[in-house]
Amino acid sequence: MNKDFKPGFLENLKYDAPASLVVFLVAVPLCLGIALASGAPLFAGIIAGIVGGIVVGSLSGSPLGVSGPAAGLAVIVLSAIQELGAFDIFLVAVVLAGLIQIGLGYAKAGIIAYYFPSSVIKGMLSGIGIIIILKQIPHAFGYDGNPEGEIAFLQPDGQNTFSELVNMLDFFSPGAITVTLIGLGILILWEQKFMKKIRLFELIQGPLVVVIVGIILNLIFRGTENFAFAANQVVSLPVSDSIAGFFGQFTFPDFSAITNPEVYITAATIAVVASLETLLCVEATDKLDPYKRVTPTNQELRAQGVGNLISGLIGGLPITQVIVRSSANIQSGGRTKTSAIIHGFLLLFTVMLIPNILNLIPLASLAAILFLVGYKLAKPALFKQMYKQGSSHFVPFMVTILGIVFTDLLIGIGLGLLVAVSFVLYNNYKSPYFFDPEKHEDGKPVLLELSEEVTFLNKASMLQTLNHIPNGTDLIIDASRSSNIDLDVLEIIEDFKVQAKHRNITVRFENYNPEEKDHVKDLQNTIGPRN
Numbered sequence: 001m002n003k004d005f006k007p008g009f010l011e012n013l014k015y016d017a018p019a020s021l022v023v024f025l026v027a028v029p030l031c032l033g034i035a036l037a038s039g040a041p042l043f044a045g046i047i048a049g050i051v052g053g054i055v056v057g058s059l060s061g062s063p064l065g066v067s068g069p070a071a072g073l074a075v076i077v078l079s080a081i082q083e084l085g086a087f088d089i090f091l092v093a094v095v096l097a098g099l100i101q102i103g104l105g106y107a108k109a110g111i112i113a114y115y116f117p118s119s120v121i122k123g124m125l126s127g128i129g130i131i132i133i134l135k136q137i138p139h140a141f142g143y144d145g146n147p148e149g150e151i152a153f154l155q156p157d158g159q160n161t162f163s164e165l166v167n168m169l170d171f172f173s174p175g176a177i178t179v180t181l182i183g184l185g186i187l188i189l190w191e192q193k194f195m196k197k198i199r200l201f202e203l204i205q206g207p208l209v210v211v212i213v214g215i216i217l218n219l220i221f222r223g224t225e226n227f228a229f230a231a232n233q234v235v236s237l238p239v240s241d242s243i244a245g246f247f248g249q250f251t252f253p254d255f256s257a258i259t260n261p262e263v264y265i266t267a268a269t270i271a272v273v274a275s276l277e278t279l280l281c282v283e284a285t286d287k288l289d290p291y292k293r294v295t296p297t298n299q300e301l302r303a304q305g306v307g308n309l310i311s312g313l314i315g316g317l318p319i320t321q322v323i324v325r326s327s328a329n330i331q332s333g334g335r336t337k338t339s340a341i342i343h344g345f346l347l348l349f350t351v352m353l354i355p356n357i358l359n360l361i362p363l364a365s366l367a368a369i370l371f372l373v374g375y376k377l378a379k380p381a382l383f384k385q386m387y388k389q390g391s392s393h394f395v396p397f398m399v400t401i402l403g404i405v406f407t408d409l410l411i412g413i414g415l416g417l418l419v420a421v422s423f424v425l426y427n428n429y430k431s432p433y434f435f436d437p438e439k440h441e442d443g444k445p446v447l448l449e450l451s452e453e454v455t456f457l458n459k460a461s462m463l464q465t466l467n468h469i470p471n472g473t474d475l476i477i478d479a480s481r482s483s484n485i486d487l488d489v490l491e492i493i494e495d496f497k498v499q500a501k502h503r504n505i506t507v508r509f510e511n512y513n514p515e516e517k518d519h520v521k522d523l524q525n526t527i528g529p530r531n
Contacts, residue, residue, distance in 0.1 A: 005291045005335065005502075012335040018205045019334030020342035023066055024350075025211055026328045026373070027053075027343060028358060029235055029366050033148025034069040037156070038077035040087060040317055043238045043249040045069050046351055047316030051307050053344020056319060057337050059303035061296040065285045066325035066340045067307060069317040071151040072277050072409045073270065077317060078156070080266045087315075089263065091253035094312030096267035101275055101305030110297025113279035114460035118488045119393040120416040121284050122386065123400025127412055128323050129377025130405055134161050136367040136374070140180040142173020144232045144363055152408040161405070175227035176364040179217050183210040183368030191372075205332060207369045214365030215357075234362050237355040246352050251315030270308075273410070274320045278304050280413060281321040288330045292495035294467060328373050389487055396420035424455055445474035452481055456488035466496045471503045479512035 006012070027049050035045030052067035060067070081090045104110075131151050138146060146155060146164055153161050189195060190206030218234065221227035240246040257263055282295045300321070307319045329339050350358055386397045400416025407415075446469055469475055477493060479485060493509060500507050 007336075009336075009338060012338065014203075015333045015335045016339035017342060018203065018208075019329050019332035020339040020346065022205055022207045022332040022369070023325050023329045023334070023339060023343040024346040025207055025361075025366065026369060027066075027068055027325055027347060028237070028350075028361075029148040029363060030071075030322075030324065031069055031149075031347070032236065033150065034071050034074055035317060036147040037071070037074040037150050038069075038317060039081050040077060040090075041249075041251065041315070042236070044087070044251070044315055044317045046237070046347060047250070047314055048311050048319050050344050050347045050351075051311040051314075051316055052319045053340055053342075053347060055310055055344075056303050056307035056321075057340035057344060059299075059306055060321075060337060060340075061299040061303075062282060062285060062321065063291075063293050063295070063336050064289055064326060064330050064334055064339075065282060065295065065300075065321045065337075066329050066343065067278075067304065067319050067321045068325060069149075070274070070277055070320040070322050071149045073273060073318050073320065074150070075152065075156075076266075076269060076273060080269075084257070084260070084262060084266065086254065088251055088254040089257040089260070090266070091251065091312045091315060092255060092257050093263045093266035093270060094316070094318050095253055095309055096264065096312075097270035097274065097318060098305045098307070098309030098312060100267060100271035101308060102302050103305075104271070104275055105298045105300075105302030105305060108298050109275070110279060110299075110301050111460055112276075113283045113297045114463055115457070116280065116283055116413075116417060117396065117420045117456040117459075118287065118491060119386065119389075119396040120400050120413060120420055121280070121287055122382065123397040123416050124280060124404065124409070124413055125284050125288070125323065125327070126378040126382060126397070127401040127404030128327075128409070129374040130401065131161070132324060132370050132374030132377070134165070134405070136370045138164050138168040138171075139363045140176065140367040140371070141168045141171070142176030142233060142364070143168035143171035144230075145171075148363065148366075153406050173227075173229075173233065173364075175217070175221045175224075175229055176233060176362065178227065179214050179362050179364040180368050182213060182217070183365050184371060186210050186213065187368060187372050207332070210365050210368055211361055214362045215360045218360050218362050229362055233364070234360065235358050235366075237351060237358050239355045239359070243352065249315075253312060270318050274304065274308065274318055275301055276410065277320040277322075280409075281323045281326060284323055285321070285326045285330070288327060290330075291335075292498045294463060294499075324370075324373065327377055328369075331373060331376050392420075392423040393487060396423065420456070424457065445476050447476050447478060449478045449480075450482045450485060450489075452483050454482060454484070454489045455486045458486075459488055459492060462489060462492050466492070469503075469505060471505065473505050475500070475505055475507045477507065477509045479510065482512060485512070 031045035031049040032042050035042045048069040056067040081087055084090050186209050187206045195201045218229055221229065238249060240249060278300060279297060282297055282300055286295055304319060311319050386394045396416045396419045399419045400412050403412030403415035497507050
């Protein structure tokens, strides 16, 4: 991807529009699958996807994050609908959850995002990548007993991620396998350097070709005994006969249940879990951003709150920022939040006007696309890099991955964070850095003096300090006192150097000799050049 980023709608539309199409293709089955796993109407997932794209995308400060229904909330939604007794009562809780999130945004609770170490965030990305691959293998072979979007290890039907791989052996579909292999071949071809040099193939995204070929093969295979696709092997959007029928699928909350205490408990649960998942995704998405932009987390919480408020009012599922769609957006070349907004409009218009065409897409085609997304999130090179950084980074990284694969997202993150904090406490990395704004004189360089030990616990204050450095400033980061600077802080400094170029800030990192600091060399080998 070209790193010479220029802000502006028209300058980036040629990148955002193709990326939005890929995000749209990924979002369709996920919206439906999460709704199915949540025990909600299928259309509720589509509504959440539309609101997440158009409303949250417009209000968010995240340049690359994509919001929609989240698999991590599926179990909560399923049990809440059952306990409250009706979906329209549950929608009241979604509306209230949105109001709580707006309040959290104004209370500046978004700062929580900066207290997650990079080893845990990278473990989260890799764990999600592995889960995507494991969960898509059955769809690639034609076994579709588990709905799209399910990421938990233990499933409601008593199966788990690995038992489903065994079950699929009895459901081989030659048609699904053929579509998957052809789709993977197309995507691998599109990734080759010589293909990227051809202008036509820059404009036409490989995933779009995979979907079109999948539809054609679906039509060709019809009527054949072994290759034809069953109804559960293709996308299954709700189809209405008219525009009036389309709007008739919306559900509205039953506000007569506003006095029910269980509604408020459910609302608080959704607000807390959705906010935490969003903040984790924001941190992960910012790390994947090639331009190292920093998302304003409090604004993100407010945007998510407005999204959940509107989604609940018109019959949608709860919304969070979601890493699968966000990473697909980044990997497809998206540059600004325009791609997330366009994907929301694509969901709206296709569901209204051409749902029958989308219902021809084999899930095997989408499995091929998601295989590539999963692989890019969990590249073997990343495991090697984390191993070289030492046990204090590699162990939390692996614990997070294993926790996500064998439990669920939040438990995996919690286990990884617990291990990372244990390493920090063991090494007694508690010293802050030194910066006194009152002693700074206008017109002179800003001096930031790092202390003897600097850890990921200093990430939030470091980010806030760097973000408030005035444009056009000379910044000196003095590491003369430092005996150890954690990789998380070094990454923040390196990322800020990229951002500083666009703000006319000169950055000097002084008195820290890379030849004498082995972990600095490790960082340089890990993250490579930033320009």
